[in-house]
Amino acid sequence: MYATAFLDLPPLHRAGGTVRLPGSKSISNRVLLLAALSQGQTRIEDLLDSDDTRVMLTALDALGCRLQRHGPHSLTVHGLGGQLPVRQASLFLGNAGTAMRPLCAALALLACQHGAAFELSGVARMHERPIGDLADALRQLGCPVQHLGQPGYPPLRVGDGAPHALRLAEPIRVRGDVSSQFLTALLLALPLAAQQQAIEIEVVGELISKPYIEITLALLARFGVAVQRQGWQRFVIPAGSRYASPGQIHVEADASSASYFIALGAIAQPSLGHSGITIEGVGLDSIQGDIRFVEAARAMGAQIEGSANALQVRRGAWPLKAIDLDCNAIPDAAMTLAVLALYADGPCTLRNIASWRVKETDRLAAMRCELSKLGATVEEGPDYLRVHPLPADGRGWQTASIHTYDDHRVAMCFALAAFNPAQLGLRIEDPKCVAKTFPDFFETLFGVCQAQPSHIPVLCIDGPSASGKGTLAAELAARLGYHLLDSGLLYRLVGLAAERAGLDTAAAALQQPQQAAALGRLAQQLLVRFEQGRVWLGHEDVTDEVRSEAAGMAASRVAVVPEVRAALLDLQRNFRRLPGLVADGRDMGSVIFPDAALKVYLTASAAQRAQRRLWQLQERGESATIKDLLADLEARDERDRSRSAAPLKPAEGALLLDNSALSIEQSVQQVLDWWQASPVLRPSAALE
Ligand SMILES: Nc1ncnc2c1ncn2[C@@H]1O[C@H](COP(=O)(O)OP(=O)(O)O)[C@@H](O)[C@H]1O
Ligand SMILES: Nc1ccn([C@H]2C[C@H](O)[C@@H](COP(=O)(O)OP(=O)(O)O)O2)c(=O)n1
Numbered sequence: 001m002y003a004t005a006f007l008d009l010p011p012l013h014r015a016g017g018t019v020r021l022p023g024s025k026s027i028s029n030r031v032l033l034l035a036a037l038s039q040g041q042t043r044i045e046d047l048l049d050s051d052d053t054r055v056m057l058t059a060l061d062a063l064g065c066r067l068q069r070h071g072p073h074s075l076t077v078h079g080l081g082g083q084l085p086v087r088q089a090s091l092f093l094g095n096a097g098t099a100m101r102p103l104c105a106a107l108a109l110l111a112c113q114h115g116a117a118f119e120l121s122g123v124a125r126m127h128e129r130p131i132g133d134l135a136d137a138l139r140q141l142g143c144p145v146q147h148l149g150q151p152g153y154p155p156l157r158v159g160d161g162a163p164h165a166l167r168l169a170e171p172i173r174v175r176g177d178v179s180s181q182f183l184t185a186l187l188l189a190l191p192l193a194a195q196q197q198a199i200e201i202e203v204v205g206e207l208i209s210k211p212y213i214e215i216t217l218a219l220l221a222r223f224g225v226a227v228q229r230q231g232w233q234r235f236v237i238p239a240g241s242r243y244a245s246p247g248q249i250h251v252e253a254d255a256s257s258a259s260y261f262i263a264l265g266a267i268a269q270p271s272l273g274h275s276g277i278t279i280e281g282v283g284l285d286s287i288q289g290d291i292r293f294v295e296a297a298r299a300m301g302a303q304i305e306g307s308a309n310a311l312q313v314r315r316g317a318w319p320l321k322a323i324d325l326d327c328n329a330i331p332d333a334a335m336t337l338a339v340l341a342l343y344a345d346g347p348c349t350l351r352n353i354a355s356w357r358v359k360e361t362d363r364l365a366a367m368r369c370e371l372s373k374l375g376a377t378v379e380e381g382p383d384y385l386r387v388h389p390l391p392a393d394g395r396g397w398q399t400a401s402i403h404t405y406d407d408h409r410v411a412m413c414f415a416l417a418a419f420n421p422a423q424l425g426l427r428i429e430d431p432k433c434v435a436k437t438f439p440d441f442f443e444t445l446f447g448v449c450q451a452q453p454s455h456i457p458v459l460c461i462d463g464p465s466a467s468g469k470g471t472l473a474a475e476l477a478a479r480l481g482y483h484l485l486d487s488g489l490l491y492r493l494v495g496l497a498a499e500r501a502g503l504d505t506a507a508a509a510l511q512q513p514q515q516a517a518a519l520g521r522l523a524q525q526l527l528v529r530f531e532q533g534r535v536w537l538g539h540e541d542v543t544d545e546v547r548s549e550a551a552g553m554a555a556s557r558v559a560v561v562p563e564v565r566a567a568l569l570d571l572q573r574n575f576r577r578l579p580g581l582v583a584d585g586r587d588m589g590s591v592i593f594p595d596a597a598l599k600v601y602l603t604a605s606a607a608q609r610a611q612r613r614l615w616q617l618q619e620r621g622e623s624a625t626i627k628d629l630l631a632d633l634e635a636r637d638e639r640d641r642s643r644s645a646a647p648l649k650p651a652e653g654a655l656l657l658d659n660s661a662l663s664i665e666q667s668v669q670q671v672l673d674w675w676q677a678s679p680v681l682r683p684s685a686a687l688e
Contacts, residue, residue: 007431011423016274023048023251029098035077040245052096087116101181105189108143111159121155133175171200176207211289253281255288259333265313266302276314283309293333322346341387354383361405373400394422401427408436446578460588463602466609473584485575487585495554520563589651601650
């Protein structure tokens with residue numbers, strides 16, 4: 001997951017390959033609750049591991065439900081089977097509507113049956129998301145429900161610690177036109193009270209997002225409760241209904257998450273060797289309503305073939321065909337259509353999406369605002385959005401910093417704008433908001449997308465030993481979410497491998513052509529692995545040894561050999577991967593990445609550097625004297641500077657940074673300021 005303040009996406013141009021998506025949020029949270037309410041144990045496979053499922057799991061744990069973990073996506077729930085071991089609890093449910101609404105209903109009923117009381121709260125936005133209609137329905141049943149903040153909104157308290165008889169004779173009326181989750185919540189909760197008599201639910205108003213009710217009904221059936229329905233207005237839970245575990249249940253991949261990759265296949269030219277995007281884990285047999293995004297994407301021109309649980313998507317019509325669509329059945333995936341509309345041959349109208357206003361944010365307002373930043377003309381109605389496309393020749397597109405409103409779907413759908421024909425980069429603010437449903441969204445996206453290599457930004461930090469390059473580069477990579485190349489480490493590994501192989505690395509020996517050629521071959525065949533902060537040379541963990549002063553000196557000697565430098569060239573350039581790279585060394589800006597977006601030459605006085613090295617060694621428990629260190633540094637600097645192959649010197653266009661008097665944070669800030677001013681977010685040279 002990218003836990004950075006922002007993520008800059010370079011312009012993307014091709015995509016291809018296979019993605020396996022995380023489990024459906026809607027199914028995961030329903031299954032967790034059903035399993036907890038059931039009699040018996042349920043083993044759940046492919047469960048989504050995200051913010052919203054985590055709050056549900058924490059809540060179930062707090063209620064005394066035993067959860068047995070087998071891995072991040074697999075667990076066994078030991079069902080409560082009508083018991084309620086904990087009678088009082090305060091549950092924090094983040095911004096998870098799929099936890100707040102169903103738990104509110106289920107706990108209200110359990111509280112009446114067992115004489116319990118529970119408080120349910122969430123983040124500030126959750127306290128702005130309506131729940132009053134569900135509370136009203138529960139009060140009709142005779143459940144005490146008290147709003148603890150604003151009337152009609154969480155936080156709330158259900159139950160008052162005393163048992164209450166439920167009024168089940170009359171049909172329970174609930175509004176269906178604000179959120180379908182109110183009906184889902186009642187459908188999931190009421191089987192707890194249907195042992196003796198049938199219970200009827202009547203929907204008031206036009207029911208929205210019906211496919212989500214279909215998911216609820218399908219899962220209720222898996223847990224032994226067959227709800228009868230008449231149209232979308234009346235639902236009957238038969239007398240004698242009782243939850244029973246199906247033993248094992250498998251969660252489909254999330255169809256809403258699939259929408260981003262279906263859209264990707266529809267807009268991106270296939271990368272070489274691929275015919276498009278394959279999505280595994282969800283297909284045409286899905287019980288999720290958002291699978292109907294497939295029809296919308298086809299209407300826009302995408303070529304989609306599907307099987308029971310996989311989809312293959314290729315670009316068909318281009319530009320995409322404009323659509324005018326009632327999106328009530330696919331409210332979440334419809335956000336993806338709003339971004340696809342930028343690539344259409346006319347204005348696209350998405351209708352019947354008033355529910356967007358009460359989601360993670362007011363999505364109608366958010367989408368209008370952010371699409372406009374890209375240069376699009378957008379009309380926002382009370383329950384519709386009309387998006388006018390941007391020209392296919394790239395004119396009129398603007399780069400933008402996309403605000404994401406703590407809304408995972410805003411972040412994910414706007415990533416698709418990186419395929420703009422103007423080849424402009426794009427900034428996604430607060431990318432970690434995708435953790436709600438798809439923590440590895442951007443990693444998955446980069447795994448199947450290609451940018452032109454020259455568009456993948458590189459930031460180079462070169463300079464002498466102990467100037468702080470490694471420290472600065474690692475911090476910059478962490479803040480930008482970029483890959484990190486510590487090129488010195490590769491030379492250190494060659495030095496170490498040479499010693500292991502019995503090759504003489506003394507300066508005189510390396511002047512012999514045979515020795516140099518042997519060292520070049522060794523560098524070419526270097527067997528290195530980087531794993532969770534450890535460095536492996538063949539089968540040996542050399543993490544500590546490779547950082548020693550001796551390894552640094554050996555590195556400096558072998559680095560003089562042109563054959564070694566040539567052998568490491570491709571290895572280093574292969575680090576240039578999406579979304580970008582910070583590279584540190586001696587010749588990053590001058591030889592390896594001469595087209596880098598920013599080159600920094602980092603220095604500090606020799607005395608400062610020797611002092612820093614001394615502290616570094618002392619920290620590791622090694623002893624040294626300042627005098628020796630200074631002599632070593634000067635010898636190393638001299639060798640690095642005077643060698644004929646890629647000598648250490650500021651690259652052309654490099655900005656000099658002497659950090660003798662700067663703290664690490666000041667150095668980081670200085671380079672970040674330079675980076676913000678660099679042309680990463682500007683139009684590519686091609687269009688200038
Ligand atoms: N700007 C700075 N001010 C003070 N100390 C620094 C600064 N930058 C780095 N250091 C310290 O200097 C030592 C050497 O830094 P390092 O990143 O290993 O240098 P290099 O990679 O250039 O050899 C580290 O202990 C680091 O914490
Ligand atoms: N791009 C690079 C990186 C390192 N080297 C050589 C020169 C250095 O003396 C050694 C070791 O580099 P490293 O950056 O690990 O060493 P310091 O931490 O700066 O002491 O490798 C190089 O020639 N070219």
